[in-house]
Amino acid sequence: MTHADDPRLVEAKAIPMANVVDRLGIVGLKRQSGELIGPCPLCGGRDRFGINLRTGAFLCRKCDLRGGDQIALVRGVQGVDFKAALTWLCGNAPAEIDEAERARRRRKAAEAERKQREAQERYRRKAISDARTIWSKARPGHLGVVRAYLQSRGFTEQLLPEIPTALRFIVEHPYVKKIGRELVTVHRGPCMIAGILNPAGELTAVHQTWVDRDPPHSKARIQFEGEDMPAKLVRGSKKAGAIRLSTPPGSEALVMGEGIETTLTAMVVGHYPNAAYWAGVDLGNMAGRMKKVEGRRYSGLPDMSDRDAFVPPDWVKRLVFIMDGDSDPVMTRAKLDCGLRRAMAVRPGLKAQIIHAGAGVDLNDLLMGKADG
Ligand SMILES: [Zn+2]
Structure with a gap:
């Protein structure tokens, strides 16, 4: 054998x-x-x-x-x-x-797999419910913390007169980390809460950015046992979701960056009149699963069997992805290509493009130069 x-x-x-x-x-x-x-x-x-x-x-x-x-x-x-x-x-x-023993083992393996799937589903439902609780406790962004944080990132009141309703805040928000089997509150403080909506428009996750109490109110520095922790965390299920920063009525273009700040920058620069601006939360979500191609590290081709990947709504005729300057360019490019190709496959006739937000370069200049490419 x-x-x-x-x-x-x-x-x-x-x-x-x-x-x-x-x-x-x-x-x-x-x-x-x-x-x-x-x-x-x-x-x-x-x-x-x-x-x-x-x-x-x-x-x-x-x-x-x-x-x-x-x-x-x-x-x-x-x-x-x-x-x-x-x-x-x-x-x-x-x-x-014997055959009976083999059958028993197969059943055992199938049972273990089923249990794991159930546990994952339970975890997902709990995470979504947590996200909704956080969102319901958060207050509208124009009332506090959000403005202070965005100001620290260069979004003056002049540039951004209205705070998007997708951005809320909590003044005393715990930063909880699972350490081993225990939940530990590592930090507590002001936090910007961004709602992540699924394609049906339901809130399924929140994106949290802890903000420094002291001026200039930039990202909080969070440490645990001497190690820096990320000041941004997602709670819930972000799959196929987005942070809908602005969706003007009658919009036909959607501009999407990974993060809130990058997407807002493109928004205030405003090269695409009447476009919607949504943050895609992370590259993996914007790209969806990528097809594996022998001999290529990143194929840039979408695995269309991934039902949980982001796809633009049907009113979108033009989809623009913003490429961040600070991540691995080859991987980033492949992931963005993957997401755009998926969108074009699902929405025939869709125009798709990538614009660059180079590190230290004015996004405005890049938008002006690349927008019609
Ligand atoms: Zn090793």
């Missing part, structure tokens, strides 16, 4: 990746949008190791431990061959077990 015929192969691949990680005793990994990220079990490389829970692909960017499934992970971490890894995962070779 060859490896490929071994019925345990199907069984091994049905074991959720997270279970294999647990059984292997790999610790310290943190869940980050469908991935586990953290120290490498082989070389210890800090935050260099990642496992994609959906595809099973894993990679350490330090020691190059890599592979694509449960068996490869066991082989890599335990340094054993294919057969031993399979036995470690599924027990003895099939010749030694």
Whole structure:
């Protein structure tokens, strides 16, 4: 019997990746949008190791431990061959077990998978409900914190006379982090709360930016055990959603950047008359899942089976993505291409383009130069 015929192969691949990680005793990994990220079990490389829970692909960017499934992970971490890894995962070779035992194991694997899916769904529902609670506690942005923060980012009252209704604030908002199994309040203070709406217009997540109490009221510096923590966190399910900063009636163009500030900059520059300005929250959300193409690191082609990716509403005739200057240009470009191609596939006739917001360069100049390309 060859490896490929071994019925345990199907069984091994049905074991959720997270279970294999647990059984292997790999610790310290943190869940980050469908991935586990953290120290490498082989070389210890800090935050260099990642496992994609959906595809099973894993990679350490330090020691190059890599592979694509449960068996490869066991082989890599335990340094054993294919057969031993399979036995470690599924027990003895099939010749030694009967059909009933195999069926029992398959049921067990299916059950584990179902339980994991249910747990994920429960987690998602709880996160959305938390987001709605935060939103309902937040006050309209024109009353406080939001103006002070935006002012610190250069948005004067003259540039931005009206605060978008998508931006609210809470004066005393806890910054809660899950450390191990416990929820720890790491920080507390003023916070800008941006509503993230799904395609149906329902609030499914909030984007939170903690703001420094002291002038000039820029991003808060949050530290935990000597380490800097991000001042911006999303709570809820942001999938396919956006922060709708401005949607003028009769609008036919949608301009979208990753972040609130980038998108607002494009908005106040106002090169696209009567355009809507929405922030896409993050590149992954704007791009959706990308097709894997042999020999290419980033194909830039959308995997159209991803039903959770952002797609512009049907009134959008022109979609403009803003490319930020400060991220990896090749990856960023591929992700934006992926998102635009997806949008064009779903909305035939849609015009799509990318404009650059270069680091330290006036977005206005770039908009003027690139807009008709
Ligand atoms: Zn490593």
